[in-house]
Amino acid sequence: GAGVSQSPSNKVTEKGKDVELRCDPISGHTALYWYRQSLGQGLEFLIYFQGNSAPDKSGLPSDRFSAERTGGSVSTLTIQRTQQEDSAVYLCASSFSTGLGTEAFFGQGTRLTVV
Amino acid sequence: SQQGEEDPQALSIQEGENATMNCSYKTSINNLQWYRQNSGRGLVHLILIRSNEREKHSGRLRVTLDTSKKSSSLLITASRAADTASYFCATGNGGGSEKLVFGKGMKLTVNP
Numbered sequence A: 001g002a003g004v005s006q007s008p009s010n011k012v013t014e015k016g017k018d019v020e021l022r023c024d025p026i027s028g029h030t031a032l033y034w035y036r037q038s039l040g041q042g043l044e045f046l047i048y049f050q051g052n053s054a055p056d057k058s059g060l061p062s063d064r065f066s067a068e069r070t071g072g073s074v075s076t077l078t079i080q081r082t083q084q085e086d087s088a089v090y091l092c093a094s095s096f097s098t099g100l101g102t103e104a105f106f107g108q109g110t111r112l113t114v115v
Numbered sequence B: 001s002q003q004g005e006e007d008p009q010a011l012s013i014q015e016g017e018n019a020t021m022n023c024s025y026k027t028s029i030n031n032l033q034w035y036r037q038n039s040g041r042g043l044v045h046l047i048l049i050r051s052n053e054r055e056k057h058s059g060r061l062r063v064t065l066d067t068s069k070k071s072s073s074l075l076i077t078a079s080r081a082a083d084t085a086s087y088f089c090a091t092g093n094g095g096g097s098e099k100l101v102f103g104k105g106m107k108l109t110v111n112p
Helices: none
Strands: A005-007 A008-013 A019-024 A031-037 A043-048 A065-069 A077-079 A090-097 A110-114 B005-007 B010-014 B020-024 B030-039 B041-049 B055-058 B061-066 B069-078 B084-092 B095-101 B106-111
Touching: A005 A090, A008 A019, A019 A090, A019 A110, A031 A077, A031 B005, A031 B095, A043 A065, A043 A077, A043 B095, A077 A090, B010 B020, B020 B106, B030 B069, B041 B055, B041 B061, B041 B069, B061 B106, B069 B084
Parallel strands: A008 A110, B010 B106
Antiparallel strands: A005 A019, A019 A077, A031 A043, A031 A090, A065 A077, A090 A110, B005 B020, B020 B069, B030 B041, B030 B084, B055 B061, B061 B069, B084 B095, B084 B106
């Protein structure tokens, strides 16, 4: 595809259920990021993948959160036993890594609502 | 953790005026980027400035970077109602990593 694609665009789940959020990055991009944005707030870094290197998981808020990137392409963010405070927009971005800094391309996000 | 901090947090101006937004950060960086967000969804990249650059222009945008003060500013000249959005600065620390850390953002309202 031409851009970063995230699915679903909206997800309503019951407290305690597990959810999976998907991100399809731009083809050829080696770096992939996940961020969380609560209403009216900034972007909270969650996790960063770069090529075959070990991911930077330093932003994951608890062990209920995990992410994987299969084949260096599609990524899935999994939230287990969802809580109401997990409600937010989850944003994925990708970039072509040069090590010098390049622009990140964002998807439209998944709005997660935990009821 | 969030490194960048935009200032002011909200700005309201009239169409045609210039808008200046500031960003301060804490640690050393190799690049700083500005993004725009409409309607709380995906962000759009505006401009990137590297640590060895002091000023950069792109259309009506002008970005400055002062690494000694750990600060950057984004100037939008001759603002338009369509510039109404939230603006974020993001910093990259380099060292082979493209990880970007974003600030809390700043809401710009341009009144027609």
